[in-house]
Amino acid sequence: MSRVVFREERCKGCLLCAQVCPTEILVQSERFNKKGYKVVCVKNGDMEGCKGCAFCAEICPDEAIIVYRTKKNSEDSDNLEEAHG
């Protein structure tokens, strides 16, 4: 299944990503980053709900979210790059 990785030092805890996540798996965590923002995280760490749609990454004003989509079938994905490690 797809997964989402947060660049926590960039997150400002605004939760705009949580608001657009179609499967609502994003919530505010209890962890603070260096700047004192309570960063976002996946509810109960349960990545199952992530469809790899990247709505969260697109709407994020701070480029704080990286999304890896797992390609099960051959659905084409224009201008998306091979994940490199």
Next chain:
Amino acid sequence: MHEILAYKSPSLLADIPSHYCPGCHHGTIHKLVAQCLQELELGDDTICVGSIGCSVFIYNYILLDTVEAPHGRAPAVATGVKRSRPDKFVFTYQGDGDLASIGLAEIMHAANRGEKISVVFVNNTVYGMTGGQMAPTTMIGQKTTTCPGGRCSDREGLPMKMAEIMAGLGGVSYSARVAVNNIKNFKKAKKTLKQVFEIQKSGKGFGFIEFLASCPTNWKMTSTDANDRLKKEMIPFFPLGVFKDLQGESK
């Protein structure tokens, strides 16, 4: 089964943290500007005219040759830039205080002359950088630090609808209003912004795009509540859509 990167930050965006408040839409709009410039292959020949407000630091975030215009004067500075280098892509990036208040004469006349520039106008109903004062687009009843009892029409008039005003000027080729408060609007906004930039790229005149935006800090709301307010209060008063499109292709 293998993984692909589902989203890639535009390379025109500097990979540094921004000073913008949590949930501020400037970050989102900067991203759209960078994406559209890249997709239209304009980055190498673009000159950005920044304005005075929260987005005064746009040059730190979008890696473009940039000149800082005095408050409200970006459309005039952009006129000078475009007139002296008509072969370059020129856009201004302005807030509501900058464009609709002190710079109203400049935007009206640059638009009416049909200057071949694009104007990205971010309307978040307050002066953000200076701490949340009333702006020409402050909503009726909205409390700000300079209309603490809430804006009232008989003293402070009504919020100005810039996209419609621009559409009423003969010199304007394209004028639209968009928002980035949800994914549907975000994707529509990108398409519209690309259209505005396309208008300039193909030499068809003056393009104007108004972004409704939130200002969580000065609205004293959480970012997600601010998005709801944008949807429930701003969009009904400031309808989204294309108000003028001389080419008509985008219909």
Next chain:
Amino acid sequence: MARIFIKGNVAIARGALDAGCKCYFGYPITPQNDIPEFMSRAMPEAGGEFVQAESEVAAANMLLGAAACGIRAMTSSSSPGMSLKQEAISYMAGSELPGVIVNMNRGGPGLGDIGPSQGDYFQAVKGGGHGDYRTLVLAPGTVQEAYDLTFLAFELAFAYRNPVLILGDAIIGQMQEPITPSKPLAVDPFEGGSWRLEGARQREARILKSLHLTDGALAGHNLKLQEKYKRAEKEVRFEEFMTDDASLIIVAYGSIGRIVKSTIRKLRKEGYKAGLIRPVTLYPFPSQILKSLAEQGKKFLTIEHNMGQMVEDVRLSICGLAHSAFHGQLPGNLPTPNDFEQPIINALRS
């Protein structure tokens, strides 16, 4: 080049055109209207751009934009319009942008009149905008100088990456005289070198701004600007007329400097030994020559068409070494040579 009979305003516009100006941004205001009128034909003909802006504020900011691209550009106005341009001029000085700004001084304050005056000296020389900045200021006294100094204005603007002011007045603007124009310059349109904006193609983006918020940044920037203004001191220019044997040195610039010359010639015939220093650059101000003349025991009389502005710089230059009188032609009254006879005689005798 053949001599031509031309009005002062048009000489400035023609001078800009011949100096390679490619963009002109203007706005109607008496007594300088011939400049935008000339440019509205000349710029398009020369492949340049003419814009009549919606205000002097907008025109000055268009100049800022063109200057940011390293293009030779100019704006012109008169006193009330100049007040509106001060913000942009301060920004241009802060962002180190080369632009030529012409002020055909008229009567003030407020709406004043449309006649000549030198009431904008302080605004021009001390900086009418905010912050510690200077513009170089050139003051033509003849129509020929109005033409020639426009070439110099562009040269200095780009040499120092700084706005340059031409300070004329209604007399210089409205009078006609024969001049000998120079050969039009073939200007490298991209003389802006490595600082001008053109789109960051495979290089670091260039940013032209005057905002410096990080610690010490603005302090450092101000020091850098002051060093530039120090370097510009060598650009000082003035006319020295009959000063060697003079016991009284009159200091007067522009049209007034020229009228005073006629008065001096007349009084010399009657045995009165007066001389003239006519500053051509008001910034940098010709302090050295005044100081050396003061050290020779000369007395001074500053004559201006205002209530007393340049006289302060004269007194600063001679720092108490000599007596320094002032005579002000009242703005609103047209000056003639004999208006100055008695004041000069009185100063000679005092």
